[in-house]
Amino acid sequence: MRRRLAVSVLAPRRLFTTEPAAPSDSPHKRALTPEERRLIASMLRVDHAGELGATWIYKGQHAVLGRDSKIGPLLQHMWDQEKVHLAGFDQILANNRVRPTALRPFWEVAGFALGAGTALMGKEAAMACTEAVETVIGEHYNDQLRELLKIDDPEIAKLRAVIKKFRDEELEHLNTAVDHEAKKAPAYPVLTGLIQQGCKTAIWIASKI
Ligand SMILES: [Fe+2]
Ligand SMILES: [Fe+2]
Structure with missing residues (x-):
């Protein structure tokens, strides 16, 4: 059984809790300001959309290269980790009553196509x-960790631990890709430049919609 993520960030209406709790059981040292609540809700929505996209990127790669004896198991491993990340944010969004992206079908198709x-x-x-x-996602998580460090709150500290763990796994994926000759790809600078720009645009869109 999957371990439950107990992060309840947004108490009393819990915008950031990893675990369902009664609204009266606020674990916060102080109430989050409306600005902090908006910021965190937006972060969670973007992270959820990003993990959704990542899950479908690996699904698409696995559909084509899954039977390759060398690359197939690597893709499966990274895909499995993305599924855990996505399930984590699914739970955190639900616990904190954060609306997920309205563009879910779009991110799925775009991720698979990429x-x-x-x-x-x-x-x-x-x-x-x-x-x-993974370069863009790693930087994105690092930016969030810096922002969250400004909020002294035990629930936010739990959220930071979750994001840190996921960030470390994204960086493992990045290292795996470099170790498996990413830089020998055809038109490598153009290809990676376009994909990085696309990811940054996706992050911006997901923060709005
Ligand atoms: Fe991920
Ligand atoms: Fe990843």
């Missing part, structure tokens, strides 16, 4: 895609 498309260009292009995506 994953399958780069995999069709070859193993190195698939790895270049992973390198580009």
Whole structure:
């Protein structure tokens, strides 16, 4: 059974709790300001959308390269970790009553198309895609960790621990991609530049919608 994530950030109406709790059981040292609540809700929505996209990127890559004896198990491992990240944010969003992105079907199709498309260009292009995506996601999580550090609250500290763990796994994916010759992909600078720009645009869109 999957371990429950007990982060209840947004108490009393819990905008950040990893665990369901009665509204009166606020674990916060102080009430979060409306600004902090808005910021955290937006962060959670973006992170959830990002993990959704990542899950579908690996699904797309696995659909094309899953039977490759060397790359297949690597893709499966990274895909499995993304599924855990997504399930974590699913739970955190629900516990904190944060609305998920309205563009879920779009991120699924876009993620799958990016994953399958780069995999069709070859193993190195698939790895270049992973390198580009995980670079942006790693930086994005680092930016969030810096922002959250400004809020002294035990529930926020729990959220930071969750994000840190996921960030570390994203950076493992990045290292895996580099170790598996991402830089030998055709048109590597153009390909990774386009994907990184696309990810940054996706983060911006997901923070709004
Ligand atoms: Fe992830
Ligand atoms: Fe990842």
